[in-house]
Amino acid sequence: MNGVPMNNAPHLLTEDRPEFERLLDEALRDGTILTALQTPGALTAEQLRTKALLAADTVAAAAGAEYEHYTRLRASLRSAPPPGRHGESTAPGLLTQLRSGNGGAGLFPVLTVLTPILAWAAALVLLLLGYALRAADPDLPLARSVLTAGWVALAAGALAMVVGIVGLILTALRDGATAPGGADPDLTAELADARREWQHALGRRALLPYLHAHLHSEPALPPVVPAPGSPPPPDFSSPGYSSGHYTGPGFTSPGAEGLTDPEGREPRTAAFTGPDFTGPGYTPPAFTGPDEV
Template sequence: MTSAPHLLPEDRADYERVLDEALRTATDRPEPSAAAARLGAGQLRAMALDAAALINTAAATEYAHLVRVREEHRRPSGPVTGPSAGPGFPGPQGEVTPGAGLGVVVTVLTPVLAGTAAVVLLLLGYVLRMLDPPPDIAGQLLSAGWFFAAVTAAGLLAAGAGLLVTALRNRPAEVHGTGAAEPDEVARAREAWHHALRERGVLPFLYEALAASDAHPVGTQEPTTPRPPAPGLAAPHAD
């Protein structure tokens, strides 16, 4: 099936989980063959990982449905709003909307200007205070310097709070596997893919690998990597 979608990196972990579950079924049969001693679980797993794209073709229909449904749910349903799409911020396509806005300019420039003024005024005030006798302006410079220092601290606090709010508002949605709930339609599509992948792809591949190893006892040529059966063929029963 040449039209089968390529296994995406984000689904690699799901593939490995299905493979590990199938390995327990294939290698823990009631009457294990001599091949089980020759091809261990690690060897079978490595073979199945190398043939992941080929094995996934057996569940191509279900996987294509999962990818399509997941992309539909990830696609934004409306225009992007919030700080990341506001004036002066890059939009969804990377463009920057004109007009930064007075609030943004004040938030950015206030700590810088107030901090610079505080350093200059405090430095001059303490230098003049060292004179004997100290001029009256020294006290005024120190008072102004400490005032601008307080403005600087308030500006930094406001900027930090703004960054925190922006980060929380623009936090990307957690993907499957991190504990976050995903839409029911995506969950059902994922479960259908898992079942098809296990029953029509991974298990038949593992059973064929064990059968091929049975036909090549130790000391003969290594069996070649088996191909998964065509979609629709069921795995042999583990009697």
């Protein structure tokens, strides 16, 4: 069984992870682990627990042979039909014979409850009547007969109560010896042994060595699970995204061109030249006198 390769060990099932966490907590309370946690540079108990939970399949692989045997027996027990499902046993007992055919309580339980009550009620009536008759006439034979019947009824009620108690105890012992759900008791006992073997191997051969080996390792960070409805984180590896560096646009200041540098940051001194004005080349008309008009 112990020769099973580690890489062929079955993965830890979801239903067994609470048991893994319980055994992990027990291993963290081990004396050797508590002493090692006091050494300088060692991880804390919570950090060790986080690392072990994140590597649960790897840790449990050290006890993979026992775990495979345990899960195989458990699957066989779940798939096996319980005995007696399609009929009663070949030698039914008294309780089975007296049980109701439609699944009710049956005759025997009813008798064990009603017989003591009816017998004690009859005994009370007979004893009261008998003592009343004897008080009226001590020599009356009827009084003695009624008193005798009353004491007999009282004894019968007590005997019926004892029989009912014994039947209840036998039924409890029979049900306690039967596996839950009517399963095979031998297979159930074998499954319990396999479960204990896996727990022992997981604690001693898997968890304790792992905790000792990772006492001075780097702490593991649990995966961050985003809250429901929160936006997804930015994808920095997407095409077209280089970095968050921002450069200002190359604006030029309003006004005449050339007042700033090409990036619009440093001002320049504008080079103005005076306007080149010349006279309007106007000549007056050449009038000489009225005789020329």
